Amino acid sequence: MGFAKIIEIGALTAIRNSRTGQVSVLRTDGITFSVMPSAFEFDRKKDCLGGILLPVSQKMHLEFDDPKLACEIRDSLVKSRCFPLSKLVEALNLTDCLLYPEAILDGMMQFDKTLKQEWMGNWVSASVAYNQFVPQAVVELVTSASTL
Numbered sequence: 127m128g129f130a131k132i133i134e135i136g137a138l139t140a141i142r143n144s145r146t147g148q149v150s151v152l153r154t155d156g157i158t159f160s161v162m163p164s165a166f167e168f169d170r171k172k173d174c175l176g177g178i179l180l181p182v183s184q185k186m187h188l189e190f191d192d193p194k195l196a197c198e199i200r201d202s203l204v205k206s207r208c209f210p211l212s213k214l215v216e217a218l219n220l221t222d223c224l225l226y227p228e229a230i231l232d233g234m235m236q237f238d239k240t241l242k243q244e245w246m247g248n249w250v251s252a253s254v255a256y257n258q259f260v261p262q263a264v265v266e267l268v269t270s271a272s273t274l
Contacts, residue, residue, distance in 0.1 A: 133267065140267050151264045157225075159264045166269060172257070174228055178265055179257035186235070187244060187251045192217075196248040203237040203252060210234055211256055226259035233257065 129141040129150070137154040150160040165171065165180050172179040190196040195217055202209040211233030215221055224230070233256030241251035260268075 133270065135267060138263060138267050149268045151267055159258075159260055159268075161258070161260060161264075161268055163268055166265060174259070177259055177261040179229060179259055181255065182258045183253065183255045185238070185241060185251065186254045187241075187249065190248045190250065193248050196250055199235065199250050199252075200245060203235065203250070207237045208234045209252070211254070229257040229259040231257075 129143055131139065132142050132149070133140045139152045140149055141152065142149050146162075148160055148162050150158055152158050161180065166178070170181050190199075198217075199209045199214070211230040214235065215224065215227075215230060221227070233254065235250075235252040235254050238251070238253040241253070244251040
């Protein structure tokens, strides 16, 4: 059980979760990319400069220091059913911190009525859809690792 090292090439090491089959690629600078090898087979992946974008959907529960921002996001979620992640990143002054900004260009927080009950204080909960950037070197390593 657990993780097994499958391949190491240069600054990249791939490990596989023996239970789920998920492959994680660890870079020597500490950045980790975790993907299911089958994700590369889907039509939903998009090629981009330096790699690919894979669609991700998850639920997020965020607490904001700024009550006005929390209200703005909630209002948008109720009225428009969505709130752009790019607008959130900009409001939090994180634009210059993103390693792969193209991954969130089309990303959206989406209204989820089952999560609205968790909106207390400065908390906002929503379904979120965005892209995960996977560098080409990681794609190649995961692809080769999935055959081992």
